[in-house]
Amino acid sequence: MEITAAVARELGGSFSLEQVTLDDPRAGEVLVEIAGVGLCHTDLAAKDGHLPFPLPGVFGHEGSGVVVAIGPGVSKVAQGDKVALTFNSCGECVQCVRGEPSYCQSFMPLNFAGVRPDGSSTLRSGDTVLGSEFFGQSSFATHAIAHERNVVKLPADAPLSMVGPLGCGVQTGAGAVLNSLDCSPGSSLLVLGGGSVGLSAVLAAGVRELGTVIVVEPLVQRRELALALGATHAIDPADGPVSEQVRAIIGRGVDYVIDTTGVVGVLEQAMLSLAQRGTVGIIGVPSDPAAALPVNLIQAQMLGATITGIVEGDSVPDVFIPQLLELHRAGRFPFDKLITTMPFARINEAVAAQHRGDAVKIVLVHD
Template identity: 65%
Template sequence: MQIKAAVVHEVGGDFTIEDVELGDPQSGEVLVEIAAVGLCHTDLAAQHGHLPFPMPGVVGHEGAGVVKAVGEGVTKVAVGDKVALTFNTCGECPSCKKGEPAYCVNFMALNFGGVRPDGSSALSQGGTQLGANFFGQSSFATAAMANQRNVVKLPADADLALSAPLGCGIQTGAGAVMNSFDAQGGEALLVMGGGSVGLSGVLAAVARNLGTIIVVEPVAARRELAIELGATHAIDPAAGPVSEQVRAIIPAGVDYVLDTTANAAVLGEAFASIGYRGTIGLVGVPADPESVMAVPMIPAQVLGARVIGIVEGDSNLDEFIGELQALHAAGKFPYDRLISTRPFSELNQAIAAQAAGEAVKVVLTHN
């Protein structure tokens, strides 16, 4: 079938909306008509070559829509079901079998390889195969080929524009606090970066009744939003060393740091802000894949500090997205405050708006 998709032809190139061909679903695959797709930093990291992905190709990994066809063996969803799309996993490796799909041994190949396991692609243009299968979906398009393992069935009355960003950014920030840290009431959290991932962490911290929630963000409007969402403090990094500002608020240091920046200098301030047995969680994608974090060894030992990598908020896909929706329905996770919508045709403008701090989380919609 012919669809419209945002194709990136070369590293650093703009997205151009073009006609491409989408094949029929193979065994285990689910063809989804996309109604909405979130714009995530990971899409841009692939666009600019910070993450591996073959070009020309189609990215996009926070899709939501309606199932139009299923391949052989698909039992999880049926034609007509509303679904959210999330990251892809194999289901067979030790991590998947332990219920830790975010650490699937085959994660990189399945989410960034650009092809199916057999080397084929569901997308082509003029007879030439395109990079596809991004996060098992490539949903910067009017339709996408997903897999049974990375579709999550939604209620029939689900708002697809609100459901889309749950597939990555929202669940990553919230899951870091609720799953990876398992933060508890009264504890202290420092969030480095007030974008959609960081502010989702704030919302999760509020839901968990943390005592101190500090956000570090250079954009004033985002600091104001953080306070409105329940952060107890919002710091401007231009006002002085972040660790000194944090220690002025909580002299003993924080229990957790959620870093969304992947910036070595920022991480140095994060380390200087933690207290005894403090944990730093890394979710950001660095511009340089070879970037390293300097760990002050003596303070790390004295504090009993931990540094952990976090993928997708340690989400168990078929459960956690539903948990966040239930919290939202109960008024305890108002992530809709982060979202603004734009037509899919305005993808490049949406990227610019998000980069300028004019929007927190853009969701692109199809008419």
């Protein structure tokens, strides 16, 4: 079928809205009419070459919409179902069988190769094959081919155009608190970065009833939003070393740190902010793929510190996304306060606005 997609044709370039051809769904695949799609830092990092993906291609990995058709063998969803799209996984490797699909042994090829496992693309422009299958969906478009593994059926009352970010950014931040670190009630948390992932962690901290929640963020409007969402403190890194500011609030240091920046200097301050037996969770994607964190071995030993990488909040999307929606329905997880909607056709304006910090999480919606 002919669809409209936002095509990236060169590293660092703008998106161009183009008419392209989308395949029919094959075995195990699901055709979704996209209602809304979140604009995520990972989309832009890949477009700018910090993550691998073939160009020209179509990004987008926080889609939500309605199932239009299903391929042979699909039983989880049916035509007309509301769905959120999330990351893809194989379902067969050791990690997937253990219920840890975000650490799937085929995560990189399934989410970044730009083709199906058989090497074919779901998208083309004339005679040009386009990079597709970004996170198993490429949902910067009016329609997308996803897979039974990475569609999550939603309840009928789900706010369809807004739920896309639950498929990546929101589930990553919330899952870091509730799953990956499994933060204890009453404990202390330092969140580095007040974007959608960091502020989703703040919302989850409220769900888990943490005692002290400190957000580090240079933009004043995001610090104010963090406090409105339940953070107990919000500090400006320009006011001095973060570790000193943190220890002025809680002298022993914090029990948990979530880093969404991927900046080595910020992570070094995180290590200096830890309490005994503290844990640092690394989420942020560094601009330099070779970036490395120097760790003082004596400090790490004496603290009994743990450093752990976090992918997609260690979530099982079919379980976790409905849980987040139920918390939202109960008024305990107001992720909608993070979202600003803009028309899909204004995707390049949305990129600029999110870069300026005018919005925390932009969701591009179709008429």
